[in-house]
Amino acid sequence: MTGLAKLSHTAAMILQTVSNGCNYGFDIMDATGLPSGTVYPALRRMETEGWISSEWEPERKANAEQRPARKYYRITETGAEVLGASQQRYPLLGKLAAAKTRR
Amino acid sequence: MQTGTNPPRSVRLCNLMVGIAARLVPTNQRAEFQREWLAEIWHRWQFLAFAGFWNNREALGLFRTCLGVFPDAIWHFALQDPVREKVRSWTRSPWTCLGAFGAVLLLIAVISGGFPATRQVLLSSSASANQRLVFIWFHPNVGGPDKELPSDVPAAWRSQSKLLESVAGFHVSRLYASATGSSVHPKVIETEAALFKVLGTAPALGSIPSDQGAILTARTWKSAFHSDPEILRKEIRIGKDYYHIRAVLPSGFDFLTRQPSVFLVSGWLPERVDVVARSRPGVTEPQLDRELVRISEDAVYYFFRSQLRMSWLEDALWTPVRLFTIAVCASAFLCLWAAKVRPRQIRSACHPMNRKPAMRRALFFSSKVALALVVAFVAGLEWARSPSAILLASRDPASGPFLLWLYILAAMGIFFWAVADQRARCRVCLRLLCFPVRIGCPGCLLLDWSGTELLCTEGHGVLHVPHMSASWEEESQRWISLDESWKDLFIASE
Numbered sequence A: 001m002t003g004l005a006k007l008s009h010t011a012a013m014i015l016q017t018v019s020n021g022c023n024y025g026f027d028i029m030d031a032t033g034l035p036s037g038t039v040y041p042a043l044r045r046m047e048t049e050g051w052i053s054s055e056w057e058p059e060r061k062a063n064a065e066q067r068p069a070r071k072y073y074r075i076t077e078t079g080a081e082v083l084g085a086s087q088q089r090y091p092l093l094g095k096l097a098a099a100k101t102r103r
Numbered sequence B: 001m002q003t004g005t006n007p008p009r010s011v012r013l014c015n016l017m018v019g020i021a022a023r024l025v026p027t028n029q030r031a032e033f034q035r036e037w038l039a040e041i042w043h044r045w046q047f048l049a050f051a052g053f054w055n056n057r058e059a060l061g062l063f064r065t066c067l068g069v070f071p072d073a074i075w076h077f078a079l080q081d082p083v084r085e086k087v088r089s090w091t092r093s094p095w096t097c098l099g100a101f102g103a104v105l106l107l108i109a110v111i112s113g114g115f116p117a118t119r120q121v122l123l124s125s126s127a128s129a130n131q132r133l134v135f136i137w138f139h140p141n142v143g144g145p146d147k148e149l150p151s152d153v154p155a156a157w158r159s160q161s162k163l164l165e166s167v168a169g170f171h172v173s174r175l176y177a178s179a180t181g182s183s184v185h186p187k188v189i190e191t192e193a194a195l196f197k198v199l200g201t202a203p204a205l206g207s208i209p210s211d212q213g214a215i216l217t218a219r220t221w222k223s224a225f226h227s228d229p230e231i232l233r234k235e236i237r238i239g240k241d242y243y244h245i246r247a248v249l250p251s252g253f254d255f256l257t258r259q260p261s262v263f264l265v266s267g268w269l270p271e272r273v274d275v276v277a278r279s280r281p282g283v284t285e286p287q288l289d290r291e292l293v294r295i296s297e298d299a300v301y302y303f304f305r306s307q308l309r310m311s312w313l314e315d316a317l318w319t320p321v322r323l324f325t326i327a328v329c330a331s332a333f334l335c336l337w338a339a340k341v342r343p344r345q346i347r348s349a350c351h352p353m354n355r356k357p358a359m360r361r362a363l364f365f366s367s368k369v370a371l372a373l374v375v376a377f378v379a380g381l382e383w384a385r386s387p388s389a390i391l392l393a394s395r396d397p398a399s400g401p402f403l404l405w406l407y408i409l410a411a412m413g414i415f416f417w418a419v420a421d422q423r424a425r426c427r428v429c430l431r432l433l434c435f436p437v438r439i440g441c442p443g444c445l446l447l448d449w450s451g452t453e454l455l456c457t458e459g460h461g462v463l464h465v466p467h468m469s470a471s472w473e474e475e476s477q478r479w480i481s482l483d484e485s486w487k488d489l490f491i492a493s494e
Helices: A009-019 A023-030 A038-050 A060-065 A075-091 A093-102 B007-022 B026-053 B056-067 B069-078 B080-091 B094-113 B118-125 B152-160 B196-200 B218-224 B286-299 B313-338 B343-350 B355-383 B385-391 B401-423 B483-494
Strands: A050-057 A071-075 B133-138 B162-173 B177-179 B180-184 B186-190 B213-216 B234-240 B241-248 B262-265 B271-277 B308-310 B434-439 B451-457 B461-466 B477-481
Touching: A009 A023, A009 A071, A009 A075, A009 A093, A009 B026, A023 A038, A023 A071, A023 B026, A038 A050, A038 B069, A050 B186, A071 A075, A071 B026, B007 B026, B007 B069, B026 B056, B056 B069, B069 B080, B080 B094, B080 B434, B094 B234, B094 B355, B118 B313, B118 B355, B133 B313, B152 B162, B152 B271, B152 B286, B196 B271, B234 B262, B271 B401, B286 B385, B308 B313, B313 B355, B313 B401, B355 B401
Parallel strands: B186 B262, B213 B241
Antiparallel strands: A050 A071, B133 B271, B133 B308, B162 B186, B162 B271, B177 B180, B177 B234, B213 B262, B234 B241, B434 B451, B451 B461, B461 B477
């Protein structure tokens, strides 16, 4: 685990939430209770580091439902490793994020 | 879904914010940035509207959430290479160093409310009202904290002393004071009416009560009572009791660095008090000490000679300036000695070829040191009184012993930091050097040179810093100037 980056608790919580299936910005904000000014820059940074990847939903599907397409975030393999290390550092993280996501 | 309906004003406002923030985002990422935020806003609004939960509270919540678009845009903006390069170059600039001290000074001015203690020391130390004012307190002979005097003692001094014109006792207490609808800073001075005669202060509003009443400082009158002209008819609660407000002091009045909010005049003094008195002209400390001890002994209070401490205000106000000057001179001497400034270096700096850059370096060094010293001096005067009183139980009227230690440490720190910072800068443009590269092997010191090389980004030169300095070397660091022939290399790298 020595080669992996050490995440702050906030960043680890966001990564955990993405891993739990919250895959767009406002959903992550609701699950973590963090403000958008924290969540979005953190998502950008994680994407730059390669811990999460983003993908626009198919335009065709969104058009069919007469709504704008959304950008979805997904955890990558590297991100999962970093998250694993963070869960050892913050043992309650998995439980907390799971509870918030369920709510 | 309600795609066709017009979005409400709050949603349009959010969209507008996204549009404004997007101006900060680099052009190639702007469309995607805007698209993501607008889609999120649309979905949130539509979800709440569809569920029937869309109301003013939710609209405000969405607006608050959308404020995050600005940090997000700034993140995109700051990540651009030209911006990062500019920030890096800005942090290395000598102007940033000087500007940072200016900003700290401004911050101190804002927090302290315009340097009240500094103004008092520098402007009012020669005022006629402060002449011959002496503060007297009690110090245990075998060490320990300063103490107040028994309250009978000032009364005895007042009636019998031939060397004092007037005497008053006071006690600083932290009682909670409140008036109708406004609470006041809880620093109250319990005193007697004679205090204002001793200080030579007349109230700006009302009159000093001879029996009982509260006297407000101008600052308290302004902040807690909004300069109410009907203030003299009001009451203020101090501790558990209510008192009539009888006077407001003039705005220029300062009771040293203690800055009380309310003076409470009552018929009796607390059991222990500090004493402030005005001496007759030409009275010396030994004369006064002899007389006051004799009067106290007559009143059955036996002090040893060293137990009374006196401080003349004019003298006490200049003490911080004297302490600071001594601390600065001692630190400057120590620093120059430790920095090993050689006559050869001074001769080299005075050479006509080097004179201009040497002058610029000297000017930057002295400006940096002067600004840092001003910051330390002002911060010490503004805030050292409380630690002296709280940590060291000092009753010194102006500064206290904490200030001495603060000034010594600050002056030493500033000089040593200034020399280290000067050495880490380019000798020509004064920017901080960067790109450190380790060269050589420390184990081969006898055979080869090992150390770190730092480079000026403008291509003015390279600084060699050895890992170990040898005793035969005069200078541990070596600056190598790069001539015009190197210029192309730096332009190409930019």
